[in-house]
Amino acid sequence: MVDLSFLIPYVGACFVLAVVPGPTVRVIVANALSRGTGAGLAIVAGTQAGVLVMTLIVGLGMQALVAFMGAAFD
Numbered sequence: 001m002v003d004l005s006f007l008i009p010y011v012g013a014c015f016v017l018a019v020v021p022g023p024t025v026r027v028i029v030a031n032a033l034s035r036g037t038g039a040g041l042a043i044v045a046g047t048q049a050g051v052l053v054m055t056l057i058v059g060l061g062m063q064a065l066v067a068f069m070g071a072a073f074d
Contacts, residue, residue, distance in 0.1 A: 024047050027043060028040050028043045028044055028047070031043050
C-alpha cells in the first residue's frame with residue numbers, strides 16, 4: 001500500500017495538471033475570442049487531425065517494432 005504522505009501530494013499534483021489548460025486550449029480560446037467561433041472550430045478540427053496522424057504514425061511504428069522484436073526472438 002502506498003504511504004499516505006506520498007499519496008496526498010501525488011493526487012494534488014495530478015489534479016493541478018488536469019485542471020490547467022494546455023497550449024492547445026489556449027490557442028483555441030484565443031482564436032475563438034479574436035476571430036470568432038468558426039476560427040476556434042477550425043483550430044479544433046486541425047488539432048484533432050494532427051492527433052489522428054500522430055496516433056497512426058505511432059501505431060505503425062510500434063507495429064514495426066513488435067514485428068522486429070518477434071523475429072529477433074525466433
